[in-house]
Amino acid sequence: MEHITTRIQGVDVPTIAVTTVVVGTGSAGYCAADRLAMAGHTDLLVIADKIRAGASRNAGSDKQTYYKLGLGGEAPDSVADLAATLFAGGAMDGDNALVEAALSSRAFLHLVDAGVGFPTDRYGQFIGYKTDHDPRERATSVGPYTSKQMTERLEARVRVAGIPIMEGCRVVDVLVDRRAPQPRVVGLLVMNKTSAPTEQGDETAARFLLIASSNVVYATGGPAGIYADSVYPHGQWGATGAALRAGAPGKNLTEWQFGLASLAPRWNVSGSYMQVVPRFFSTDAEGGDEREFLSEALPDYGIQSSLVFLKGYQWPFDARKAADGSSVIDLLVHRETAVRGRRVWLDYRTNPMGRDFDLRALRPEAREYLERTGVDAVAPDAPPVERLRRLNRAAYDFYLERGPRVDLATDPLEVAVCAQHNNGGLEVDHWWRSPLAGLFPVGEAAGAHGVYRPGGAALNSGQVGATRAAQWIAEKGAKRPPDADVFEAAATPAVEAATGLVAAADARFRSGRPDSTAEALSSAAALMSARAGLVRSGASIRVALDETRARLARLGETIAADASSRRSVDRLFLVRDILTTQYVYLTAMADYLDHGGRSRGSVLYTEPDGDLPCREDGTGGYADLGLDKRFRFVRDDGRLDGLAQIVRADPTDGPVPPVRCSWRPVRPIPHTDEPFEVVWRTYLDDRNIN
Structure with missing residues (x-):
């Protein structure tokens, strides 16, 4: 890595020349940096707006799920079966599904070796549970903060490897050399949010930083800032727009996940939060005129309580369950907030419909689950918070530990139906390469998913995509930064446009217009x-x-x-x-x-x-x-x-x-039936990186 300057419009703009830059300090970004360092590719820089912001470190649920190949129990599983499950979600490319299945164990065990505490039984088996859109019990968890622990352990590995990490860098533009037959990424223009003005007082030199890089791993997360009703943590915005402006194509952008989430703090109220069957009520904007609104459409106690329970398993809204499934709950909440303009609350202080909790009225799958987990031992007249403490004490404790503090034993929890995850994103191939050469979108920035996906598949996809991108860069990618003249030609129009936008906006501010x-x-x-x-x-x-x-x-x-x-x-x-x-x-x-x-x-x-x-x-x-x-x-x-x-x-x-x-x-799932010797021979030639 070299610190130089690029002269644009008579101004020397600070520039870092580095072979590979990783944008983002979530679990996917750190995984890519760790894998690159392991492969000996050390001319590497990791940048972020805020190191401790973002969904990986700040988002989760009652037990945030990691979906993987089955590694315990008696149920058989295989790479082909897992790939088929992922591909069945619709609109997903089969080669991505096969790679995510094939590298699932490798990615998962890398996290285990890094120190992420996924639980095992006394014999060392990684026992799983069933999540949404999951035909097996492939899911596992370390609790509410699964991705947080992944991020922290991977960051520790990156720091031990001596890879520099720089924060205060907001991506402004992805820089592209368009003079070549195939456009190619040559770096980034970022806003330097931490630098001080130069001695000459030049704001352009102080405000911007240029990064000349031949490989850009884009781990910026999903486009979190585009929705107001969002469970994405405060401080995460994404940078999808910069990649789209540069010409990186998107894929399946229409495919989002929406689900119930608390508003303060932002958190998914899935799993245990629904399985203990809390009471829903709505109020006017000032908190008055309390109504138990679910009963308007669901007057039957057993049906209403069963559907609330099922929201735990079937947490994201699903159009297929909008007629007679758990997604009725989401629609009724949407009606209260978006149509009626009211506020909706979860109440763990009082049982629904003003009656004791009647386990016998629930559907068999709900009743059997609560009996198997010991929740039936809680007295029928006890409030839902007692069932929550019994089922998952950590889920209750979370709201005591996270600001703004909420005690579910004494306070209602405001919720809404919120944007939670973009299943689409920037298009990638089976090496997580964008068609825009030199750009490698990983994590939620990559459009690797389709319409549906099993809960927790995003964490597996992020680790697998980061691993594949790092492997390709280490083996086949550029081994030095772009040439200075190529980079300057790409950087100049971006810097000119950015400084022009700031100057025009500042002129209006100076003329008396409010910010x-x-x-x-x-x-x-x-x-x-x-x-x-x-x-x-x-x-x-x-x-x-x-x-x-x-x-x-x-x-x-x-x-x-x-x-x-x-x-x-x-x-x-x-x-x-x-x-x-x-x-x-x-x-x-x-x-x-x-x-x-x-x-x-x-x-x-x-x-x-x-x-x-x-x-x-x-x-x-x-x-x-x-x-x-x-x-x-x-x-x-x-x-x-x-x-x-x-x-x-x-x-x-x-x-x-x-x-x-x-x-x-969509590209079909590849079906290969090559003899071992053939695969071995081609692997020795080029490690099958093609």
Whole structure:
């Protein structure tokens, strides 16, 4: 790694020349850095906005799940079976599924050797449990902080290896050499949030840092900032927009997961939080007019309690369960918040419907689980918090330890249906290479998943993708930074555009306009949640797309920012990144509908001639949810099964890039039947890195 300068418009901009840069300090980013160091690839730098921010270190649930190949018990499992499970989720490429299955044990045991405390029985077996979309018991956990512990242990390995880690770096642009026949990433323009002005007082030199790098491992997480109703931790925003602007194609961008989450603190209320059957109630904005609203559509005690319990197993919203499954709970919460404008709370102080907890009224799977785990020993008149303490004490303790502190024994917990994970992302091949050469998206930034995935598969995917990217870079990647002239040609227009945006925004601020960056961030996220969240329609997508396009087009002419405030300038670039991301994602949603897309995965699309979300079944158990009398729900008819949507924003000098959407068949699961000697021979030749 070398510290140099790049002269742009007469200004020497600080530059770091390094062969490989890893962007992100979550579990995927640290895994990539660790694997590269293990392979002897040490001309390496890890950067992040905040080292201890992000979903890996700050997100989780009652027992955050890691999904892997079965490594214990008597049930048989195989790489082929695990690949088939992952591929069955729809819209996933088969080679990605096979690689995630094949490297599952290797990635998992690497974490075990790093010190992550996955539990074993007395014989050393990694016994598992069943999670959502899981036909086996492949899941495991170290508790609420599984990914946090993964991140901490991998960071320790990276630091021991002597790999430099730099924080205070906000990605502004991905720099691309477009003069070659195939465009190639040559580095990054980042905002340096920690440097001081130079002695000459030059703000350009102080504000920006250039990183000249031939390999960019993009572990920036999902585009967390685009939704207001979000379970992503505060401080995580993502940097998907910069990669999209650079020409990296996206894949399956429409496929999100939504689920119930607490708002303060942000946390998934899955698993144990639902399995102990708390009471749901809603209030007006001021906290008055309390109503136990689930009973309006679910008046039968046994049905209501069973569906609440099942939310623990079936936590993400699932369009297939919107008629008579646990996702009815999500829709009723959505109705209260998004349609009625009320607030929703979980109550662990009082049993539902004002009656003692009746285990006998629950469905057999719920009753048997609570009996098997000893929850039946709790007195029927005891509140849900006692069942929670019995089932999973750590889940109760979490809200006592995390700010803002909530004691579930005395306080209600405010919840909403929130964006939780983007199953789509930047397109990658089976080595986690982007079609934009030199870029390696890993973790949630990579669009390796499809419509559905087993709970916890994202943690496996992040470790596998990081391992594959590191292996390819170490064996086949560039072995030195890009040439200075190539890098300068790519960096100059990016620096000029960034400094121009700051100067124009600061001029408006100096002329008396108030700083508008914070309001721009919040209004953009609110628009996305209102128009393109859990429940969408063609009309709502068009409204959001038109408004977002206009905001992006006018950004350089309307937004005001204080150039002397690093926080203000930071928000300025966040606004640009988030608006770019929203514009591309909304274009993908509109194209999805144009191609006959319907409700699937964790999203409901509506139109006037669709189906009711809930049906009358003659028992009084279900009723029309009344989300919006003008619309009925449209169920997926399978016409897009087996296809992946690819979305590419063409690089342009203007603020609104042209976006092209296309569809292709997913790559099938490779079926290889080569003799050992053949595989061995090719492995010795090139380690089968192709």
